Ligand code: SF4
């Protein structure tokens with residue numbers, strides 16, 4: 001039985017978050033002494049944006065973990081998709097540098113790697129992850145958001161950031177369709193799972209619609225935690241109003257392992273309204289349902305979902321150029337449609353909302 005604690009937390013007030021995090025650990029039967037040392041805190045540091053933008057894990061959660069485990073040696077690290085931008089800018093914008101100072105924690109870069117074997121389908125891949133995992137347990141600190149490629153980003157998806165720099169983009173280039181990428185993500189999670197000590201989800205303010213970076217903020221008012229990332233994400237789907245069956249990587253994990261038996265403790269899960277999914281997400285998922293394939297092949301040229309640059313917003317910062325796994329964006333920010341695999345990494349990293357998802361009439365109609 002997997003225990004998942006769901007605790008009300010209505011704001012990012014430091015004392016309220018600290019009390020909620022202490023309660024999550026306690027409900028999961030965890031004492032301060034059981035929290036490992038050293039411990040890598042892995043927030044979602046997708047973009048160099050301030051906490052109030054709701055794109056990244058709020059630093060109050062990191063400080064609350066420190067308060068719950070005062071004697072653990074703590075490191076804070078994540079590897080954003082855009083490895084060209086100095087990571088110090090992320091630490092400053094996200095509030096992690098000042099939090100680390102107050103916590104006595106070290107900010108770390110993922111600049112050396114060890115290789116893990118990931119069995120995805122018929123092939124086994126060697127995937128680099130931060131070398132810190134050799135001796136350090138991970139406390140996963142995801143931000144609950146919708147995601148244009150995977151439907152949801154929470155505990156399982158947040159662990160993808162343990163892969164350093166552009167290797168993440170290269171994997172997007174290798175696993176082109178949402179289903180293929182989600183299948184890889186499920187396999188990667190199985191390989192990395194033993195190194196993850198706990199997952200503590202920032203579900204106080206969440207992002208719906210065009211997540212993970214351009215969506216709409218929604219106040220949910222929870223902190224959720226547990227040892228099993230799949231179980232935690234299933235509970236978060238309920239809280240957020242996303243049918244778990246529509247999140248392909250959770251689906252693949254459940255197909256292989258069966259749904260985990262979950263004991264929800266704490267304040268319980270009351271059904272809220274359904275979350276708004278990212279533009280085009282349902283269509284891209286549908287496009288991989290076998291019965292629709294012949295039809296969609298026929299109308300394939302009419303069925304288009306692709307990134308488009310808004311030149312008025314674009315500052316030519318080059319973040320999208322650097323992250324594109326197919327070198328499909330020129331330095332003048334023109335997208336080569338023939339090279340583009342529609343992974344939407346560019347949409348994810350753009351700090352200015354200058355990339356939107358364009359849908360053809362058919363795609364809009366089927367959404
Ligand atoms: S589209 Fe966005 S990420 Fe790309 S150069 Fe313009 S502002 Fe930067």
Ligand code: SF4
Nearest residue numbers: 324340341343344346
């Ligand atoms: S242009 Fe954007 S969507 Fe297309 S391959 Fe590059 S990063 Fe992916």
